[in-house]
Amino acid sequence: MSQESLDEPQTDQRPATLPWIVAGLLGLSLAGLTAWVGWNNYDLGTLDRPGPGFFPLLVAGFLALTSVIALLESRWARFSDETIPWRRFGIAVAIILGGALALPYIGFLAVAFIGGTVLAVLIEGSFRWRIPIAMAVMTVAVWLIFEYVLEINLP
Amino acid sequence: MNLLNTVMAMGPMEGLLHGLSIALSPELLLAALVGALLGTIMGLVPGIGPVTGAAILLPLTYVFDPLTGMIVIAGMFYGIMYGGSTTSVLLNMPGEAPSVVSSFEGYPLAKQGRAGPALGVIAIASFVAGTGGVILMSFVAAPVAQAAVVFGSAEFFALTLGGLIVLARIMGGSLAGGLLPLAFGLFLGILGEDAISGAARYTFGVREVSQGVSIVALAVGLFGLAELLRIIIHRGDTPYVGSLRWRSLIPTRDDVRNSWGSWFRGGGIGFGMGLLPGPSISLATLLSYKVESLFGRDRKKFGKGAISGLAGPEAANNAAATSSMIPLLALGLPFSATLAVMLVAMQVHGIQPGPQLVSTNPDLFWGLIASLLIGNIMLLVLNVNFIRLWVAMLRVPNWILLPTVVALCWAGIYAFRLSWFDLAVAAVLAILGFFMIRYNFQIVPVLLGALIGPLVERHFRQGLTAANGDLTYFFSQPIAVGIWITVAVLVLGLPIMRWLMIRRENSESSAATTPPAATS
Numbered sequence: 001m002s003q004e005s006l007d008e009p010q011t012d013q014r015p016a017t018l019p020w021i022v023a024g025l026l027g028l029s030l031a032g033l034t035a036w037v038g039w040n041n042y043d044l045g046t047l048d049r050p051g052p053g054f055f056p057l058l059v060a061g062f063l064a065l066t067s068v069i070a071l072l073e074s075r076w077a078r079f080s081d082e083t084i085p086w087r088r089f090g091i092a093v094a095i096i097l098g099g100a101l102a103l104p105y106i107g108f109l110a111v112a113f114i115g116g117t118v119l120a121v122l123i124e125g126s127f128r129w130r131i132p133i134a135m136a137v138m139t140v141a142v143w144l145i146f147e148y149v150l151e152i153n154l155p
Numbered sequence: 156m157n158l159l160n161t162v163m164a165m166g167p168m169e170g171l172l173h174g175l176s177i178a179l180s181p182e183l184l185l186a187a188l189v190g191a192l193l194g195t196i197m198g199l200v201p202g203i204g205p206v207t208g209a210a211i212l213l214p215l216t217y218v219f220d221p222l223t224g225m226i227v228i229a230g231m232f233y234g235i236m237y238g239g240s241t242t243s244v245l246l247n248m249p250g251e252a253p254s255v256v257s258s259f260e261g262y263p264l265a266k267q268g269r270a271g272p273a274l275g276v277i278a279i280a281s282f283v284a285g286t287g288g289v290i291l292m293s294f295v296a297a298p299v300a301q302a303a304v305v306f307g308s309a310e311f312f313a314l315t316l317g318g319l320i321v322l323a324r325i326m327g328g329s330l331a332g333g334l335l336p337l338a339f340g341l342f343l344g345i346l347g348e349d350a351i352s353g354a355a356r357y358t359f360g361v362r363e364v365s366q367g368v369s370i371v372a373l374a375v376g377l378f379g380l381a382e383l384l385r386i387i388i389h390r391g392d393t394p395y396v397g398s399l400r401w402r403s404l405i406p407t408r409d410d411v412r413n414s415w416g417s418w419f420r421g422g423g424i425g426f427g428m429g430l431l432p433g434p435s436i437s438l439a440t441l442l443s444y445k446v447e448s449l450f451g452r453d454r455k456k457f458g459k460g461a462i463s464g465l466a467g468p469e470a471a472n473n474a475a476a477t478s479s480m481i482p483l484l485a486l487g488l489p490f491s492a493t494l495a496v497m498l499v500a501m502q503v504h505g506i507q508p509g510p511q512l513v514s515t516n517p518d519l520f521w522g523l524i525a526s527l528l529i530g531n532i533m534l535l536v537l538n539v540n541f542i543r544l545w546v547a548m549l550r551v552p553n554w555i556l557l558p559t560v561v562a563l564c565w566a567g568i569y570a571f572r573l574s575w576f577d578l579a580v581a582a583v584l585a586i587l588g589f590f591m592i593r594y595n596f597q598i599v600p601v602l603l604g605a606l607i608g609p610l611v612e613r614h615f616r617q618g619l620t621a622a623n624g625d626l627t628y629f630f631s632q633p634i635a636v637g638i639w640i641t642v643a644v645l646v647l648g649l650p651i652m653r654w655l656m657i658r659r660e661n662s663e664s665s666a667a668t669t670p671p672a673a674t675s
Contacts (some may be wrong), residue, residue, distance in 0.1 A: 019594040020331075027335055034342060034357070042356060047624030050452060052349035052356055055612040059345055063338040070331035077329065079594045088388045093586055096380055099565055100578035115565075116558035123387060123554040131554065138559045142566055150218045152570040 013078040020074035025068030035060035091122055108146075108154040112139040167294040170517075174293075174525030176228065184533075186223045187526055190230020195541075197231070198238020199548045209496040210237040210378040211560055213371060213503070214567025221504035222519050228500045228525040232493065233530050236476060237281060237538060240469060241545055244273045256440040256468040259281045262458035271542075272406040276414050276462055276536040277469045279406070284422030284470035284532040290478030291426055293524050295478075296513075300485035303510035309632040315611045317642035318488045319382030323600040324646050333597045340604020343368045350609060351616060359663035363576035370499045371571040373605055376581030377598050378429075378496065379564050381588030387557055406462075413452040420446055421470030426472070429478030436475040436491065443471035477527060484508050484520065485661055487610070492599040498606055503571070 036058040045051025099115040116135040121127050146152045176181070193215065197208035212231050216224035239254040244261035257277070264273040306314070323333035346357045347367030358364040406414070406517045421443040428439035444464055449456055451463030480497075482488045487509030491493040501508055506519065513520045538545075588598050615629075622628030629635060 016594045019590070023594070023596065024331075027338065030339070030342060037357060042354060043352075047619060047626070048622075049624075050616045050619055052352045052354040055615065056345045056356065059338065059341045059384065059608075063342060066331055066335040066338045067328050070335050073331050077332075077595065082389070082593075084593075085388055089384075089395075092384055092387045095580075096384065096561065096585055098580040099561075099570075099574070100582040103565060103569060103578055104575040108569075112562040112565065119387060119558040119561060120554040123557060124552075127652055134555050135280055135558060138555065138656075139562065142559065142562050145215075146566050146570060150215065150570070152566075153219065154569065 014081045016077040016079040017074045020070055020077040020152035021077070024067045024074060027063055027070060031060045031063035031067060034063065088122055091118065095119055104155055109139055109143055112142060167297060169303070170295045170297060170521045171290070171525060171528075173517070174521030174523070175528070177222070177522040178525040178529055183223060183226055183522070183526065184529065186226045187230045187529045187533050188537075190227035190232075191530055191537055192230075193227075194231030194236075195241075195534070195537060195545065196234075196548060197233035197239040198240075199242060199545055199574070206378045206492040207382045207498055208238075209493055209500070210374040211564055211567070212658070213374065213496065213500055214563075214570055215292065216500060217503065217505075217570060220499075221506050222522050224504045225501065225506070225519065225523050226530075227495060229523060229527050230530040230533065232476065232497065233281075233285065233473070233534050234525075234537075236472060237277070237534055240277050240281075240472070241274060242549065244277070244465075245270055245549065254472070255437070257465060257472075258446045259444065259458070260464035263458070264462070264465065267460055269460065272410050273356070274538070274542065275406045275467055276410055276466050277618020278535055280414065280418045280421065280466040280470040281473040282531055282535040283418045284425060285473040285477055285534075286528060287419075287422050288426050288429075288474040289524060289528045289531065292477055292481055292527075293521075296481045296485050296564040297520075299481060300510045300513045303486055304514070306510065306634065307632065308614045308621055309629045310638065311634040312539065312611065312614040312618055312629050313635040313638035313642070314486060314488065315607050315614060317609055317638050319603055319611070319641055321645045322490070322603060331596070332595050333600050335606045336591065336597050337600035340475070340601040340606075341608040343373065343601070343605040344608025345612070350613060355453070361576070363572075363574050366572070368580060368605060369473075369568070369572055369574070369577040370502055370606065372568050372577040372581040372601055373584060374496050374499045375564050375568050376584030377588040377602060378492070380561070380581060380585030381592065381598070383557060383561055383564070384585055384589050386553075408464050414462045417443075417447050417451060417463040417467035418470045420450065421467035421472075422474040424467075425471030425474030426478045429475030430481060431490070435479060436472060439471040439475040440468035443467040473531075482528075484512060484523070485510065487512075488607070489603065492602070495599065495602045499602075502606070512671075566574060627631050 034056055038053045038060065042053030042056070043051035044053045044057070061114060095115045095118050099111045103111045113132075113135055116138060117132050120131045120135055124131065146154050178187070193212055194208065197212055209228065209231060213228070216227050219227060236254070240257045240261070243254040243257040244265050261270075261273045261277070264270065269380065303310075319337060320334075323337040324330075325333075344367075347355070347365055349356055355365050424443045424446065425436075425439045428435045428442065447461070447463045447467040448457050451457070451461060451467065453461045453463050454460075457464055476493075479490055479494055482490050483494045483497060485508075487498075487507060489498045498508065506512070506516070564581070565578060568577050569575065572579065591598050591601075618628055619626070630639060
């Protein structure tokens with residue numbers, strides 16, 4: 001190993017300029033929306049009696065300011081280069097988001113069983129019959145805890 | 156006023172005894188046991204730290220009354236930390252940041268076949284420091300709260316807004332890395348009904364938003380589901396764990412001789428550091444490790460399994476966790492992410508901690524402090540007797556554990572307000588949190604902004620009304636001025652110090668690489 005490679009910091013950091021610009025622009029948009037909606041819909045009141053629209057305007061200003069700072073800092077922003085396995089990410093997000101949206105329609109038992117099985121297969125890497133069996137036991141156990149121990153009705 | 160005087164007149168020991176008289180009921184003892192048990196189990200899941208664990212377990216406390224719920228949460232808090240230390244020693248996989256230091260000496264001890272004594276010393280050091288911390292806490296918390304009773308809107312505005320800015324700056328590496336998430340959190344905090352006028356704000360016709368963003372969806376989504384998402388996609392194999400018997404936990408005479416001083420040194424460091432904002436618990440463990448490497452009896456063994464290098468940081472960890480509750484209970488300010496989740500738990504039960512808590516709800520205030528003491532004893536008993544169970548827990552494969560935890564999150568978020576909208580919000584926040592962590596934006600300020608933001612607004616508007624619209628009121632009261640000066644020093648002083656250190660390092664490295672001038 002050369003001396004240079006020993007002296008150089010072992011870095012796996014990559015520029016995060018684009019994500020930071022996106023974050024800054026999203027922040028600016030949100031600030032604009034907050035200010036516009038607040039200005040047009042809520043009473044600002046006066047300094048000695050501020051209304052419900054007063055503080056949101058300050059928040060919008062702070063949001064805009066920090067978004068501009070993010071845009072300015074984007075040039076130096078870095079992140080750890082840990083590759084995202086996009087297929088796995090897509091499936092996991094679909095399960096977490098889909099499960100949340102489907103819960104009121106198909107109920108907790110179905111969502112937890114189906115979602116849990118897909119996640120377990122994703123983690124394990126392949127389908128095995130023990131997975132749906134274990135997930136069925138887990139689903140019923142969680143349901144029983146909420147229904148009978150915590151006395152909270154799940155859909 | 157009489158009640159206030161009576162409560163304030165209660166000394167720390169009387170207060171602690173009063174708390175014990177409440178917390179020693181069979182139901183509350185069971186609550187402490189359940190909390191410590193659940194917390195330890197959650198802490199054993201590698202990758203799940205105290206924040207994620209507390210967020211995931213939070214929904215399980217809904218059914219309890221406020222005091223019982225808080226006792227369960229406090230037990231969980233300690234339990235998660237012990238669980239995290241166990242995985243540090245046995246697997247070299249710290250469950251949480253403060254446990255990282257435990258793996259430095261704990262894992263080499265485990266590799267030498269001394270995992271049992273290592274875990275035994277952790278249990279004893281944690282117990283000694285935690286118990287001492289709670290006793291000290293009972294002396295400090297009530298006077299701090301008492302001093303803060305005189306605070307008006309100007310002081311509270313400075314404390315809440317200044318505290319948020321300091322925490323966002325300390326937690327975020329860059330300026331926008333902490334402040335932009337804070338601004339987003341403040342935005343989330345203004346959604347829903349205005350607490351003063353009752354006007355609905357930014358609801359866009361969605362009924363669920365009129366009640367504000369669910370704090371449970373926020374905490375579980377940002378901390379629980381986002382972290383689970385990260386663990387699931389970077390699939391980790393279930394590690395191999397050997398067997399352990401409870402008898403093997405008993406430390407040898409040498410272990411005790413080498414570590415007893417560290418229990419107290421670590422405890423003292425931890426208690427002091429825990430009172431500071433930011434990642435003070437992690438810093439306390441690091442500082443304690445450094446101190447033990449200088450003063451520990453077995454310092455020559457450092458890096459190869461020194462028991463003092465394990466006992467000191469563990470004691471610091473527990474003492475800091477205890478003392479960090481003082482600002483939360485006495486001022487209503489959470490100084491760390493875990494405490495922010497604790498604040499969520501309190502708000503779920505309708506409790507707003509702060510200077511008034513000791514006077515308006517002394518049973519809860521002293522009951523909680525006493526229950527921390529009981530929680531420590533429970534944890535010692537649990538850790539000694541159930542070590543084989545914990546080791547067996549570590550063998551449960553991730554493909555069973557992680558989907559179960561996701562299902563618990565779904566059920567818990569829904570159960571809080573029986574709202575599917577909250578589930579959708581949590582899922583979206585999980586994805587947002589995942590990318591925020593990836594690109595070095597801090598997620599803690601989002602939660603803090605949403606939690607503390609409404610308090611900032613209330614004190615700001617009340618202060619303006621009280622001062623007839625005079626903005627200088629916030630910067631002219633002596634205590635408020637002191638708070639703002641402290642905020643300025645912390646916010647501006649740290650970057651200046653960092654800049655000076657970088658400059659010094661650069662000049663040293665350039666001096667080292669410059670060839671010596673030829674002499675004639």
